[in-house]
Amino acid sequence: MDFQALWLTLRLALSTTLLLMLIALPLARWIASGNGPLRALTQTLVALPLVLPPTVLGYYLLVLLGPLTAPGRMLIRLLGHPLAFSFSGLVVGSVLYSLPFAVQPLIAGFRAVPVGLVETAATLGASPGRVFRSITLPLAKPSLITAAVLAFTHTVGEFGVVLMLGGNIPGATRTLSIALYDQVQDFNYAAANRTAALLLIFSVVALVPIYLRRSSDTRSVLA
């Protein structure tokens, strides 16, 4: 078992999920709060990684973050090293790649909160910020959990972006899915079996709470 890759994968998934929730919450709140061309365009851009081959996203990021572009050169000057082929670069790539998996459930969750409750809270004297914290967020809690779990598991399983942007540097950018690829390349099927089984078990364990929670919610609504 490549424990270094396991540790790196968990670190990457955790950092990505935390960052994603910080970005996705206000973004989803804004998108869910109305209509219009700007929101539609933003939602399209957010959804892009769902259909874009991960290697394409990885390639563009590699170019954008490298020394060939002005933003890339600025980043290199700021950080002292290129973002590509580093752990921080992987986090940036993963955040973009998993963005729709965090934003979409949140938009659906926020939109499902009955507008009557939001309006009543406002007429009772609650500011929009307080309405969001005290009514919208708690009622959308299942969507928050779904978003976090999907962002985490999706990051654990990503391959194309990581390979393009991070290369395959043990301890820095070599995640479990890359390790699995290497193990198969080396005909080390025993190790590949263990890595694949670990990723499979991990995904199942992560998804079970979402659906357990949903079925118990349905029961409490029907009761």
Added chain:
Amino acid sequence: MPEDHQRGSRYLSVQLRHRIGTLALDAQFELTRPWAVLFGPSGSGKSTILRMIAGLLTPDSGQITLKPTTLLDTAAQVNLAPHLRGTPLAPQLPSLFPHLTVRQNLEYSGGYEAWVPAAFDIDGLLSKMPAQLSGGEAQRVNLARAVAARPRLLLLDEPFTGLDLPLRSGLIEHLLEWQRQSGVPILSVTHDVAEVFQLGAEVIQLRDGRVAAQGLPAEILGAERERLLKELAAGIGPRVRSTE
């Protein structure tokens, strides 16, 4: 009646023009008594007016003044946000916050006065969740929560619909008593003639988005009451005979 108008301006004056779907709203009125009722058939614009006063809907043009505050003046581009208006709206279907207990619902506007739960007969429900309440209980909490918000004007959208008569009478008494003490005006919406007479409130009769008449229940709805009473008498007569 200039005197009435002067007294009326103490409470609320409303002037609204709005087009929404098939409704062309063009309403203008002033409250001359502390409790006024918007009365009219479905689709006459009653609830729309209430939502505009609460700030949940902005009219095409208009002016709403809750002395001494201008809540809305489209010409002067004044449009106070709902949470700054002090006009809690108790909707027809109780919209209790489902994740909060009854007590937390009451406390949502920053606490409630000790007499409120007893007055609305909900002191035994404070630790319950809204899903555990009956329709009547939820309606009482709905009203109590709006009262607990220390309103400057209380807006009630068909607050007694679906409640049995004793419960309705009890709630009306509590609200009237609260109003006597607080002096807060109430504007409610109904299409129930009996309720209007029970409240003894000023009636603002709406028809197709316009104020058709305004005055005391006997003046505005006397004929309607007579008609209903005759229908009632005609309906009861044969049944009484048949049981003999």
